[in-house]
Amino acid sequence: MVKKKKTKKTKKIKISKKAKVKASKKIIDKKNISQNLDEKPEIKKIKKQATEKKIYNLKDFVVYPKHGVGRITAIEKAKIGDIDIQFYKILVEKEKLTLTVPINQQSKLRPIASINQINKCISILKTKPKIKRTMWSRRAQEYEQKINSGKIYELAEVVKDLNKNTDIIADQSYSERQLFEKAYERLKSEFEAVLKVNPEEVQKKMDKALGRVKILETNE
Numbered sequence: 001m002v003k004k005k006k007t008k009k010t011k012k013i014k015i016s017k018k019a020k021v022k023a024s025k026k027i028i029d030k031k032n033i034s035q036n037l038d039e040k041p042e043i044k045k046i047k048k049q050a051t052e053k054k055i056y057n058l059k060d061f062v063v064y065p066k067h068g069v070g071r072i073t074a075i076e077k078a079k080i081g082d083i084d085i086q087f088y089k090i091l092v093e094k095e096k097l098t099l100t101v102p103i104n105q106q107s108k109l110r111p112i113a114s115i116n117q118i119n120k121c122i123s124i125l126k127t128k129p130k131i132k133r134t135m136w137s138r139r140a141q142e143y144e145q146k147i148n149s150g151k152i153y154e155l156a157e158v159v160k161d162l163n164k165n166t167d168i169i170a171d172q173s174y175s176e177r178q179l180f181e182k183a184y185e186r187l188k189s190e191f192e193a194v195l196k197v198n199p200e201e202v203q204k205k206m207d208k209a210l211g212r213v214k215i216l217e218t219n220e
Helices: 017-038 103-108 115-126 136-149 152-162 174-195 199-210 212-219
Strands: 061-064 068-080 083-092 097-102
Touching: 061 083, 068 174, 083 103, 097 103, 115 152, 115 174, 115 199, 136 152, 136 174, 152 174, 152 199, 174 199, 199 212
Parallel strands: none
Antiparallel strands: 061 068, 068 083, 083 097
């Protein structure tokens, strides 16, 4: 006769509902702790106060940083694909250039300076030039950045720092003279637009502030 093997009876341990809940909570807590350690802390950005977009009108003067003062000659619409785009046509007379700037990208533009800002520029032109003791190539790069920044005070600083109080070419290197003339003409064109006077009057005003008038008078 074949003896039947006795199978061991496994006792079923009854786990109470409370114990199950506690165990599941511990597992969830452990997961949360590990996730929190892995995750980077969220940095909440402070919302900036909404600012109104500047609306420019036809014939308004504006400043495009890389090209200087221009005048809005037209406000036109165009359809690109399914999107209607409105843009400004800006004539930069000094450079004989017409720019097309979409209205939704008008952050690139700024309105021309106020009379108070022009007066402050004149005060800047009257101060002594600050010349750094660094290589010219580095200084030239800094001057170029200031000219193209579109900031009128920085433009006035470049004119003041590169002013030699003379028109004699030998007193300036070619690159110095180029940068000076570029900054001078940019500033002069904004003075003309704000003060609404002829170029000769603006030049006299700027040259007087720079101390260039005395040099011209002695040469005469």
